Amino acid sequence: MRILVLGSGAREHAIITALLAENAGHEITSAPGNAGIAVHVPVIHLDPTNGPVVAGFALDNDMELVIIGPEAPLVAGVADHLRKRGVAVFGPGKAAAQLEGSKTFAKRIMDDAGVPTGRAARCGTLAEATAAIDEYGAPYVVKADGLAAGKGVLVTPDRDAALAHAEYWLHHGSILVEEFLEGQEVSLFLLSDGHSVLPLSPAQDYKRVFDGDAGPNTGGMGAYSPLPWIPANFIDEVIETIALPTVRQLATEQTPFIGLLYCGLVVTDEGIRVIEFNARFGDPETQVVLPRLITPLSRLLFAAATGGLGGLPRPEFSGDVAVTVVLASEGYPDTPLTGRVISGLDEALAIEGITIAHAATALRTTESGENELVATGGRVLSVVATAPDFAEARERAYRALDAIHLDGAHYRTDIAASVAE
Numbered sequence: 227m228r229i230l231v232l233g234s235g236a237r238e239h240a241i242i243t244a245l246l247a248e249n250a251g252h253e254i255t256s257a258p259g260n261a262g263i264a265v266h267v268p269v270i271h272l273d274p275t276n277g278p279v280v281a282g283f284a285l286d287n288d289m290e291l292v293i294i295g296p297e298a299p300l301v302a303g304v305a306d307h308l309r310k311r312g313v314a315v316f317g318p319g320k321a322a323a324q325l326e327g328s329k330t331f332a333k334r335i336m337d338d339a340g341v342p343t344g345r346a347a348r349c350g351t352l353a354e355a356t357a358a359i360d361e362y363g364a365p366y367v368v369k370a371d372g373l374a375a376g377k378g379v380l381v382t383p384d385r386d387a388a389l390a391h392a393e394y395w396l397h398h399g400s401i402l403v404e405e406f407l408e409g410q411e412v413s414l415f416l417l418s419d420g421h422s423v424l425p426l427s428p429a430q431d432y433k434r435v436f437d438g439d440a441g442p443n444t445g446g447m448g449a450y451s452p453l454p455w456i457p458a459n460f461i462d463e464v465i466e467t468i469a470l471p472t473v474r475q476l477a478t479e480q481t482p483f484i485g486l487l488y489c490g491l492v493v494t495d496e497g498i499r500v501i502e503f504n505a506r507f508g509d510p511e512t513q514v515v516l517p518r519l520i521t522p523l524s525r526l527l528f529a530a531a532t533g534g535l536g537g538l539p540r541p542e543f544s545g546d547v548a549v550t551v552v553l554a555s556e557g558y559p560d561t562p563l564t565g566r567v568i569s570g571l572d573e574a575l576a577i578e579g580i581t582i583a584h585a586a587t588a589l590r591t592t593e594s595g596e597n598e599l600v601a602t603g604g605r606v607l608s609v610v611a612t613a614p615d616f617a618e619a620r621e622r623a624y625r626a627l628d629a630i631h632l633d634g635a636h637y638r639t640d641i642a643a644s645v646a647e
């Protein structure tokens with residue numbers, strides 16, 4: 227199949243790795259991709275958020291499927307441009323992508339669909355925010371309404387910090403103050419063709435920057451899959467009480483959700499609650515979900531894109547486990563220092579069960595004409611380890627990280643520690 231993958235992160239690298247692992251002779255193009263992706267497939271430099279440009283490229287190059295990785299092109303309506311011109315696309319249109327693009331839209335859909343979630347107040351002024359903060363009490367949860375690259379959410383016991391966060395984000399638009407939900411977090415991905423859904427294997431993400439869940443929230447510092455502690459019937463319950471009602475609600479509103487419904491969930495004492503929806507594969511969870519997928523990924527995504535999920539069996543996963551640890555630049559998540567040289571990847575890749583998904587990397591030519599790999603952003607790469615058990619997967623992942631060098635870099639050392647015997 228001729229496939230175009232939009233995006234440039236570790237998630238897209240993991241998607242492309244899974245497509246290539248099918249050994250089905252796919253012709254894959256990545257736009258804009260990164261240095262790691264460019265080792266395996268052609269990369270082209272087009273703006274993935276420009277709908278007419280993406281649709282023109284897809285048609286000129288006979289793309290049979292376009293997979294949209296990140297949220298920005300979805301929220302910009304790139305999927306609509308592709309669909310209008312008859313191209314099969316995995317990713318919701320602009321209207322349905324508001325499920326991720328606007329937290330108040332997501333809450334409204336959940337209310338209308340009867341989906342279990344925490345209480346929330348939309349606030350347009352500091353007075354409203356202060357009242358909601360005091361009503362819900364500590365720990366305080368304050369969120370920017372729109373996309374904020376993982377930086378819009380503050381969960382804190384400190385009332386002054388909550389108020390300062392509210393004040394800052396009120397300059398950018400409305401905010402949400404939410405009830406704090408206590409419990410284990412689960413990321414569950416569901417493929418949707420607008421009507422039917424199929425679940426992938428659940429994963430857990432580590433959002434805080436430092437060990438022991440200390441420090442600020444990030445885009446995600448690591449993940450593991452599957453979740454050995456997950457309650458029985460968890461997936462069926464999420465499908466029945468969360469995913470299908472949400473997909474049906476969007477279909478009723480003539481904005482079908484075709485793509486990946488990312489359910490960010492908390493298992494509270496009162497039951498499963500939605501913390502957030504995303505309209506795309508999660509990063510870094512994708513890096514631990516896809517390596518365990520046995521069913522060909524292209525078949526699933528094409529079926530979702532073309533209304534063909536109904537009647538398909540649930541995707542199959544291997545019995546192996548996967549752990550990923552994100553290597554971040556010095557200063558991430560505040561002000562990452564970039565442009566530094568990365569070395570040791572070959573030694574890391576020589577370890578059994580290790581793959582590396584690049585995120586913010588580029589090749590730079592030195593004065594002597596040699597190429598060197600440099601870090602270009604905060605989350606630089608994901609080291610992914612698969613193994614028969616979590617203790618082995620962790621050992622492999624951290625041995626690989628020992629082999630990699632990037633000045634000032636940091637990573638969490640406790641990813642999947644709680645599930646490794």
Ligand code: AMP
Nearest residue numbers: 344367379404405406407433490501502
């Ligand atoms: P979000 O971007 O909405 O997923 O929020 C980022 C992270 O903040 C989540 O993964 C949770 O760890 C935390 N968080 C967000 N909302 C809540 C909430 N209502 N209760 C507890 N923790 C939350």
Ligand code: GLY
Nearest residue numbers: 431446508509510
């Ligand atoms: N790992 C969280 C996200 O993808 O939004």
